[in-house]
Amino acid sequence: MTETVIHPEIENRPNVFTQAEIGWTPWLEPLTEAELTERHWAGLVDASRSKSPYFMLLARDPEILQARTKTDKDIFYNVTAGLPRADRELAATAASRTNGCIFCASVHSRFASHHSKRTEDVQRLLDEGTQADLGSRWNALVSVSSALTETPVEFGTPDIGKLREEGLSDLEIADLIHAAAFFNWANRLMLSLGEPTPAK
């Protein structure tokens, strides 16, 4: 059986960075619930993710999906003694803005706004890009996240210095590195396995 791609028909494809709740549709066939074995359910981690075409597509390789999901959750949700959630979501947004992932940026800019209550600053990052002036601390976090997103990676001790000047501890710096690095993983899956759909 020859396998083929899906050509979604989308009117008004999203073509601008937004905090609106846009959707995502896959270019390859996700698994159906009927096809899921115990191995696949374990890969999904949360059973509710069987409703998501993105996770049902990634469930085709369940072991990496499971490890990736657990890595993701810890990097973003474990804030014990470390970088506040808002700043992690800012790093995710900055990486997504740099790579050009409209879908990832929409989700994580909403989270950044929610946790920081700085919706307008977040919108300026989306509108103007990573050069937007968001105040000293956020400028440093965005610039460092963006540098880490370049290929080859343009990141070294001067970047660490910028974060130290803003008072970040070693653990907070490590948290930021992980948040920006993780979105270099997420962006590439979201951008290459499907595309965004307009807000309903």
Added chain:
Amino acid sequence: MTSPTTDVIDLLVGIAAGSPLDRLRAERPETRLNAQKSYQALFEPAHQGDVTQDERLAVAVFVAGLHATADISEFYASGLADKTLATAVGAEVEKGRTHGPYGRYPAGPLSGEDRSGLVYEVSGDSRNALGSKLAAALEHSHLLVFRPRESNVGALQKLLDEGWTTTGVVTLSQIVAFLAFQIRVVTGLKALAADTAQSASA
């Protein structure tokens, strides 16, 4: 499944037991454990699936090479069973080197930010050495590394046409995307370790 393998990020950063970075990583045990499990899922898979071990490693050598991280590239090359692949991939890294991210946005307000750049294709000689399935994977990996925003449905069809299955494409995408993460964590933690050592000796 447990593996006796050393933690790969620790190995690549050069983190010794009891060092400041070791203690720092110990504060995020779930991240450390699952980054390692991610590596194992892709490079020591319990189910080999539709992607051979040498295909997995050759793609990793290529992606790390494009990131100009020679030590990470060598780490993956050391596992290749077919040593001629390392040479062929190494030659392609030289042809594929550039700076990203670049590429076109969907037409509209962001078009002003479009940046053109190398659209890499495997050369004829290397195509013979690599085979058309792996050659297609390298071309796709280059797209994902440098111009992910230009990804398109046609690029996936090309992979399917060259013998990749749908599940194989998912695994390939995870390999490239995971490496983009792993390489950045290693680079970032190395910079943090260097800075910490500097401040300690200042």
